[in-house]
Amino acid sequence: MAEKSAGKTKVTVDVDGRHLTLSNLPKVLYPEAGFSKGEIIDYYSRIAPVLLPHLADRPLTVKRYPNGVDQHFFFEKNAPRGTPDWVRTITLPVPGSTKNRETIDFVIVEGLPTLVWLANLAALELHVPQWRVPRRARKPRTDLVVFDLDPGPPATIAECCEVAAQLRYVLEADGLTPFPKTSGSKGMQVSAPVEVDDPELTSKYAHSVAKRLEKAMPELVVSRMAKALRPDKIFVDWSQNNPAKTTVAPYSLRAKADPTVSTPLTWDEVATGGHLSFTAGEVLDRVDEYGDLFAGALDDANRVRVRAAMVTDE
Structure with missing residues (x-):
């Protein structure tokens, strides 16, 4: 179903049993290529079968470009406000943090719904460490x-x-x-x-x-x-x-x-x-x-x- 909100189109979709509201799908985030937010979500949805294993159990750092690749971006390690309760997060110490944090609540991508949710946030780039934190592991x-x-x-x-x-x-x-x-x-x-x-x-x-x-x-x-x-x-x-x-x-x-x-x-x-x-x-x-x-x-x-x-x- 689609709904209008503040003049912007939002679409509610079912992704593996999770209801997600996607917004501004026609918005072009790669101006020179004419590549839209909707196409970004489509790419991540289609590449998910091979991408997800490389994200599994790894705390995620993203680079978000809400207004496109030629505009301001920001790194995000901490799970953003409004993170759905079904998204896995893990609290880890971050000694020497530039933001004077002792810990960060990292997102861990466990499936397609989390990947689509991140793409809808214009989290274009996904960065991971060379270590994992499996659910039952005591340490990375x-x-x-x-x-x-x-x-x-x-x-x-x-x-x-x-x-x-x-x-x-x-x-x-x-x-x-x-x-x-x-x-x-x-x-x-x-x-x-x-x-x-x-x-x-x-x-x-x-x-x-x-x-x-x-x-x-x-x-x-x-x-x-x-x-x-x-x-x-x-x-x-x-x-x-x-x-x-x-x-x-x-x-x-x-x-x-x-x-x-x-x-x-x-x-x-x-x-x-x-x-x-x-x-x-x-x-x-x-x-x-x-x-x-x-x-x-x-x-x-x-x-x-x-x-x-x-x-x-x-």
Whole structure:
């Protein structure tokens, strides 16, 4: 059913048994592409079967663009006022919060209704940590290590692919199984499923791998964070493994001129390079053809225990 409110159209829909009121569906949030809020909700609804497993049990940080990608946005970690009581939230400590909070009530996406509710809030970008909090867990479980490959202009994603290929070699030599994806922006990420006893260990391990890459490819790779070192190089950002940090989720939209998506890739695509920017419609077609190319990052059969002995710069 549809209803009028303050001159704006609202539509009430049933999503897996939850009644949601969607508003301003024709509103264009990607002006250059003419991509509307309704199309954003449609994309997230259709991509949900492959996206939801990558959000499951992970406290969510979103970037909201209520007036479009060319207007003001804000990060949101705390569950917003009016969050439905059926949306799962979890209260976690946030030491060092910039807003002087001791805890935050994070949203955890457990199904399509929560995903649609977030899309209706213009939560375009979905960011998650490299750890999960299953319902029966006593503490968070680190299950991924991630390497964020950030090109310093004039370097591009083509150079990221060169570094990713070498990174794959290093990780596989350590027994890990890596999976690549675009960031949906200018760079890419490579993730691998892991187990650790110490949640700080993945950051130490990733830092050591970044330094090994810098040693092997000094003309192309930098592992240090100083921006002055980055022009024409690929910064291998290992710091995203800090438990307090997040990385854009696979299949999340990005707030660019076009509705680009953080897109899982094949290693053949990485080796070939070329056009590696995909929009929402293209990603839906890719999933129809390939399925979830990032599914292996959640597969326990691929999970390797990272030990302190693996932290080496050699």
